[in-house]
């Protein structure tokens with residue numbers, strides 16, 4: 001009985017402490033000054049989060065920004081592997097991830113113990129890993145890449161050097177096509193990008209014959225074959241803004257459409273639909289972050305992303321190589 005009363009009291013205190021202020025955006029801006037914090041956000045975040053970010057970008061841009069920030073605190077509005085990369089680059093800074101459950105299906109598709117066995121079975125291979133992987137996988141890699149520099153990085157590796165590419169088989173296949181290289185692929189994939197239906201994209205193309213299909217390389221080959229342009233989120237945004245075309249079928253997480261629409265309000269952006277009548281073209285991990293959780297993370301200076309010094313140091317080298325080769 002006593003315990004129950006106490007826990008009721010504790011939860012009342014914590015509810016009071018975690019009360020959300022009326023001016024949430026203003027309070028976050030004030031906390032930013034107080035903590036000397038920077039908010040880094042990915043394009044797949046909710047529009048209201050994108051609008052308060054100090055820097056908004058794709059995985060490469062976000063790691064470049066994390067590498068050069070002078071802020072004391074990095075608030076990462078993205079998923080765990082992105083915040084982890086920021087921490088690897090900034091071991092002495094506080095890196096906050098508003099929801100520690102914001103993972104990534106692609107990173108989960110490559111468990112470290114299984115990958116260690118896969119790597120051991122290909123002892124003469126160089127390991128190029130897509131940044132969408134855990135710090136443990138990065139620590140086992142020679143070079144990291146993102147969707148915007150994968151082709152460029154693989155092209156710089158001597159032609160006679162055998163390569164393992166992990167964890168995304170779709171990006172891996174795309175890199176093979178673009179470079180003419182034979183890569184040994186880890187068979188991972190992203191639940192969001194695998195959800196797009198080729199049939200529905202063909203249907204949309206028939207309804208909008210003038211529209212350009214723009215797609216992320218994490219999509220399956222059956223979908224990518226219909227794309228007029230393939231690239232990272234930043235590349236898709238730039239392509240949509242620069243060209244003459246004014247209607248696009250966007251085959252990636254629809255969060256990016258907020259920036260497209262903001263920068264080109266006169267153009268039309270049609271989100272590619274998923275297979276079923278669901279919202280599964282939205283990344284369930286990315287969308288766990290909210291403005292409220294960002295506020296609470298800054299106020300409580302938690303949840304924090306942490307790493308062992310061994311993993312941090314081993315994972316730093318392949319990330320640095322990526323930044324040098326980009």
Ligand code: 13P
Pocket residue numbers: 057058059060132146147148190216218231232233234
């Ligand atoms: P970008 O490299 O375009 O940021 O892609 C990140 C991602 O998670 C795609 O699903």
Ligand code: SF4
Pocket residue numbers: 079103104105106107132190191192193218253283284285286
């Ligand atoms: Fe991971 Fe896919 Fe979400 Fe990107 S969209 S963070 S690859 S689950």
